[in-house]
Amino acid sequence: MLGAEQDAACADWINKCAASSWGSWMMQYQTLPRVFDYVKQDGVWTEVPSAAMASFPTSTMVNGKQTVTYTIADKAVWSDGEPIISADIKYTADQINTDKNVYDPTGYEKIEAVATPSPKVAVVTFKEPYASWTALFGADYGIQPSHILEGKDRDKLMKNGYSWSGGPWIAKWQKGVSVTLTPNPNYYGIKPTIQKVIFKIIADTAAEFQAFKAGEVLGIYPQPEPSSIATIKGGVPGTKSVYSAETGAVEALWLNNQAFPFDDVAVRQAIGYAIDRDAIVKRLFGALGVTKAVQSLNPPITAKYADLNAWGNYVPNPDKVNSLMTGAGWKKNGSGIWAKGAKTATFTLQSTAGNKRRELTEQILQQMLATAGFKMEIKNKSADDLFGSILTSGNYQASIYAQQATNINPGLCQIACTKAIPTKKNNQTGNNLSRISVPAADPLLEQVDTDANPATRIPASKQADQLLAADQVSLPLDPLPNIVLWSDRVGGPVGDNPVISMFWNMNEWTLQG
Amino acid sequence: MATYILRRVLYSIPVILIASFLLLWSVRQTFDPCAQFRTSQGGAASVARCRASLQLDDSIFTQYGHWLGDAVQGNLGQSQQTNAEVSTTITSAFWYTIQLIFWGILVSALLSILLGVYSAIRQYSIGDYTFTALAFIGLAMPPFWFGLIAIQFLSVELKDVLGTSQPVFGFVGLHSGDSTGFNMDYVRHLVLPVMTLTVQIIAEWSRFQRASMLDTMSADYIRTARAKGVPRRRVVVRHGLRNALIPLVTVMALDIGALFGGIVITEKIFSIPGMGRLFLTALLQGDVPVLEAWLVVTAIFIVLFNLLADVLYGVLDPRIRLS
Numbered sequence: 053m054l055g056a057e058q059d060a061a062c063a064d065w066i067n068k069c070a071a072s073s074w075g076s077w078m079m080q081y082q083t084l085p086r087v088f089d090y091v092k093q094d095g096v097w098t099e100v101p102s103a104a105m106a107s108f109p110t111s112t113m114v115n116g117k118q119t120v121t122y123t124i125a126d127k128a129v130w131s132d133g134e135p136i137i138s139a140d141i142k143y144t145a146d147q148i149n150t151d152k153n154v155y156d157p158t159g160y161e162k163i164e165a166v167a168t169p170s171p172k173v174a175v176v177t178f179k180e181p182y183a184s185w186t187a188l189f190g191a192d193y194g195i196q197p198s199h200i201l202e203g204k205d206r207d208k209l210m211k212n213g214y215s216w217s218g219g220p221w222i223a224k225w226q227k228g229v230s231v232t233l234t235p236n237p238n239y240y241g242i243k244p245t246i247q248k249v250i251f252k253i254i255a256d257t258a259a260e261f262q263a264f265k266a267g268e269v270l271g272i273y274p275q276p277e278p279s280s281i282a283t284i285k286g287g288v289p290g291t292k293s294v295y296s297a298e299t300g301a302v303e304a305l306w307l308n309n310q311a312f313p314f315d316d317v318a319v320r321q322a323i324g325y326a327i328d329r330d331a332i333v334k335r336l337f338g339a340l341g342v343t344k345a346v347q348s349l350n351p352p353i354t355a356k357y358a359d360l361n362a363w364g365n366y367v368p369n370p371d372k373v374n375s376l377m378t379g380a381g382w383k384k385n386g387s388g389i390w391a392k393g394a395k396t397a398t399f400t401l402q403s404t405a406g407n408k409r410r411e412l413t414e415q416i417l418q419q420m421l422a423t424a425g426f427k428m429e430i431k432n433k434s435a436d437d438l439f440g441s442i443l444t445s446g447n448y449q450a451s452i453y454a455q456q457a458t459n460i461n462p463g464l465c466q467i468a469c470t471k472a473i474p475t476k477k478n479n480q481t482g483n484n485l486s487r488i489s490v491p492a493a494d495p496l497l498e499q500v501d502t503d504a505n506p507a508t509r510i511p512a513s514k515q516a517d518q519l520l521a522a523d524q525v526s527l528p529l530d531p532l533p534n535i536v537l538w539s540d541r542v543g544g545p546v547g548d549n550p551v552i553s554m555f556w557n558m559n560e561w562t563l564q565g
Numbered sequence: 566m567a568t569y570i571l572r573r574v575l576y577s578i579p580v581i582l583i584a585s586f587l588l589l590w591s592v593r594q595t596f597d598p599c600a601q602f603r604t605s606q607g608g609a610a611s612v613a614r615c616r617a618s619l620q621l622d623d624s625i626f627t628q629y630g631h632w633l634g635d636a637v638q639g640n641l642g643q644s645q646q647t648n649a650e651v652s653t654t655i656t657s658a659f660w661y662t663i664q665l666i667f668w669g670i671l672v673s674a675l676l677s678i679l680l681g682v683y684s685a686i687r688q689y690s691i692g693d694y695t696f697t698a699l700a701f702i703g704l705a706m707p708p709f710w711f712g713l714i715a716i717q718f719l720s721v722e723l724k725d726v727l728g729t730s731q732p733v734f735g736f737v738g739l740h741s742g743d744s745t746g747f748n749m750d751y752v753r754h755l756v757l758p759v760m761t762l763t764v765q766i767i768a769e770w771s772r773f774q775r776a777s778m779l780d781t782m783s784a785d786y787i788r789t790a791r792a793k794g795v796p797r798r799r800v801v802v803r804h805g806l807r808n809a810l811i812p813l814v815t816v817m818a819l820d821i822g823a824l825f826g827g828i829v830i831t832e833k834i835f836s837i838p839g840m841g842r843l844f845l846t847a848l849l850q851g852d853v854p855v856l857e858a859w860l861v862v863t864a865i866f867i868v869l870f871n872l873l874a875d876v877l878y879g880v881l882d883p884r885i886r887l888s
Contacts, residue, residue: 059838061646067648069647212649224743228657228658228838229738232743248742250742252738253836253838254737255833256834258713259737266736267724268737
């Protein structure tokens with residue numbers, strides 16, 4: 053038995069109701085074939101073809117259009133014995149592009165057509181070059197069975213769970229209680245040796261640790277919360293652990309670049325010099341050995357595309373704060389707060405209420421900023437309000453939240469290109485919630501999205517990082533470390549995978565006793 | 566008796582209607598049922614479609630009319646977070662909560678009556694003092710703290726002491742693995758959540774029962790019965806206890822509604838997917854259809870238990886139903 057911190061919301065992975073990571077970890081990655089797995093090679097996380105693929109897909113330019121050819125392994129079949137075929141790839145792409153409630157169509161909307169020249173070969177043609185094509189049919193949606201779902205109500209058939217599989221396990225979902233995995237007898241890769249894996253839903257963090265200590269569950273994958281880190285530091289006999297800062301998440305102090313006082317670049321830069329980010333990271337995750345702040349808005353798993361020292365200059369420097377602020381016409385008032393005319397350098401930070409880690413970060417920030425002459429007020433909101441309306445409407449000054457990558461491709465244009473700022477023109481759908489606009493960085497970020505050549509794509513991405521850092525558009529704080537804890541009874545290659553979780557290779561795990 | 570029950574049932578209907586209207590109104594004042602569509606691909610158009618489908622631009626009375634019309638046909642809408650039918654979600658959660666409440670009430674009622682009666686008829690004895698002290702300790706135990714302490718000592722530590730591979734008392738859900746049904750595994754998992762849920766209730770009810778019993782036992786008719794030579798046991802059970810139960814029934818009926826508050830914490834700590842956990846999740850996610858249905862179902866539940874209390878009054882004291 054394993055502990056799961058959340059239940060899945062639904063099991064229709066294309067629908068926006070399937071936003072829970074735990075749902076994907078427990079069921080989607082165990083039952084849906086995907087084009088790529090993600091493994092660490094020479095210290096870098098890399099895509100490798102999954103067991104369902106015969107080879108690494110090829111991307112070429114045909115008649116001026118990017119085409120990607122996917123060849124599915126002959127041995128790859130669904131649990132009912134039907135082969136996994138090119139029509140399944142076409143069906144998946146069509147569903148994502150036509151569903152009104154799709155979770156996120158990024159990349160798929162660039163697909164012009166999916167041809168199926170043979171049952172095992174699919175050729176995807178793009179409307180415009182798409183450099184991150186390796187993100188498609190992977191950890192986001194996988195490949196879905198057309199012979200079961202075509203012409204039917206996919207959402208209705210899948211949302212409450214399903215009994216078919218194209219992966220190593222067949223999942224049975226008892227909502228709110230557990231997910232039970234049993235081996236898929238027709239799996240074409242390494243067959244599971246464990247007879248049954250049960251995920252028990254344990255929503256309370258304290259109870260989750262107690263369940264692990266008591267041996268009720270043999271493995272947990274907890275959030276890096278201050279309380280859980282304290283427990284981990286205490287040690288649990290008979291267990292093993294892995295902590296990794298190489299994750300897909302970057303938590304940052306996001307500044308609204310169009311709102312006072314952060315519409316002034318000098319204030320943004322001064323904020324960067326007022327905060328000791330390493331001290332924050334050490335306070336939050338020092339017990340796990342994670343002590344250094346991240347220096348790029350690119351998450352650690354896309355490190356090869358990041359300038360890993362882009363924000364490196366932003367270390368505590370009171371002289372820099374003073375020179376930047378006075379240079380921009382600010383003076384400290386009687387209370388020691390920077391003021392310009394009738395306005396003071398006072399701002400409100402809104403993050404997710406109830407998140408202990410963020411609340412602790414806020415308290416540390418408040419203290420550091422007060423010392424530097426900035427007054428920060430805290431007004432946290434529910435996640436629903438924060439992400440549903442406040443950030444999208446731009447009616448905020450600063451926030452703390454994490455950007456989470458679901459693949460190892462860079463994608464900062466979505467959150468930092470001028471064209472991605474939510475406006476009436478784009479129906480408020482842009483994801484540049486910080487209203488970042490650095491004109492010199494825009495073409496570089498767009499190049500990162502379209503240039504499939506690593507030799508030019510990587511330098512463009514690093515240069516964009518430097519330009520964003522120079523403008524101090526927002527301040528990257530910490531990587532959210534992944535924590536893997538498991539009992540000695542569990543053997544095999546247990547460890548973290550920042551893209552598809554610790555549970556991605558359970559078919560290779562063993563169980564003693 | 567039938568007229569009495571019918572009259573009470575009829576009184577309950579307007580109460581439920583008014584309560585459901587106020588609940589629907591307050592939820593829709595607090596949450597925007599279409600908030601999730603603001604960030605969707607359709608943007609403003611999706612929000613407009615959502616508002617039109619829920620008739621949010623109509624008056625609150627019209628909205629309530631639509632909601633009520635669907636609700637009486639069993640259609641409580643779909644969860645905005647899971648796309649699941651709300652009626653199915655509520656039914657599933659309610660089943661878990663009912664199990665906890667049933668066992669909780671049964672254990673609480675039996676223990677508190679036993680302890681209360683014992684303390685009253687053995688007033689100022691060592692037993693009375695002991696149970697009084699325990700009751701005050703129980704009253705001071707917040708469920709969230711007691712639950713975690715119970716897990717630590719009666720599960721984690723006890724397992725180490727006994728050297729077993731599994732804890733004696735389970736605390737993740739109501740079964741181990743994917744087993745179901747009423748069996749030893751179920752009982753093993755029921756002990757700690759029921760203890761957590763009932764520790765304060767037993768403390769409160771036993772004190773109440775003690776006071777009520779003392780009051781009754783000093784009444785003239787008890788003294789008369791004893792003077793007529795009726796055996797002490799019979800006086801206590803048939804004359805004293807029956808009348809002493811009437812105030813307790815009132816408190817029990819009210820507290821069963823209040824149990825839903827304690828259920829939120831108990832179900833979260835013990836990973837039980839009941840009404841409490843459903844409420845917490847829906848509240849945090851702003852899942853309006855689930856919240857509306859949850860609140861109305863809970864209101865109906867409370868009204869029903871008040872109705873039951875009224876009926877029990879009639880059974881215990883014929884003067885009430887005759888008046």
